[in-house]
Amino acid sequence: MPDPAALLALDARRSVPSRQLGEPGPDPATLQRMLASAVRVPDHGKRVPFRFLKIAGDARHTLGDFLAKRSRQRDPHAGEAVFEKDRQRFSHAPLVIVVVASPRPDPKVPEQEQLMTAGCVCFALLQAAQALGFGAQWLTAWMAFDPVVQAHLGLVEGERIAGFIHIGTAKADVPERERPDPATLLQDWTPPA
Template structure:
């Protein structure tokens, strides 16, 4: 009997490009289960410095049209190919979860730690999607940082998009790519040598 590898989903984690994701996506019950796992992240101060925004169905296309309008506002001469890319940006995967950081300024928990907690949700959601047989990709792009698009998404002043997690069924098997070698990344810290400044006769 083969002993299951408890780290198999970490060992095999990979991103499936959003253009290669299609129906079906997770149903409501499956998504709830995925999200329940994804929000079990380190959260110093128990602030829950994140919230989740589901984008699916016709809402995906509406968001694409908002990106088109904003692109033309920023660059009225934008080429047709760029316009079409924005129109379709959220139309491939059947489901997108926007992970939004809710930052509490001037708190004893630094904002960076709050932001990192929200980032952990993104990664955990990738893991839970893959564990249940779906493909997923964590994307940002200019839309994640644009104030006008943020207002379209209903973001408040203290909120920012940490990632758009595209989820669906992979159309193909994604090949493995080269991964960092741990030996090249790991080093041992040693305390600095104590240098005596005393003068000895």
């Protein structure tokens, strides 16, 4: 049975820049509701190749201090503005959920499929946050790929950060942006001669 409301919710999805997210964030029950929706993703073999880390309260600032220090180690000449930007990255939204991709060796489920499952979780979490009245943004940046940061966050060998999902209350409406025309992206496949 068609569900126009579900399509409208997908069509209304917008990323709210993390700098425009503030209090209040979701309470524990609301966060659990978001996560319950976020885990309903395609998952070949039911591998559940993902997990979550919650960064909230003072932990956001502690992580920011660590990132500023790590940024300075990576490039001591980057400048104070860069170090301060890294220090503030997690200080805007009241909640950041780290979606950790945890692929497991499986001859029937390639790693790429498991990584895509973790990516689907990121998207579903954005949708769930918006459905519950919050703004959200999926970010990565250098720290998602830095092994020192990954270790600091407790990732184990083989795990990766699929995304930092910043969640809070939008301080302002986010304007629509231009989207690709799907008609220009679709083509008929024909077998080679």
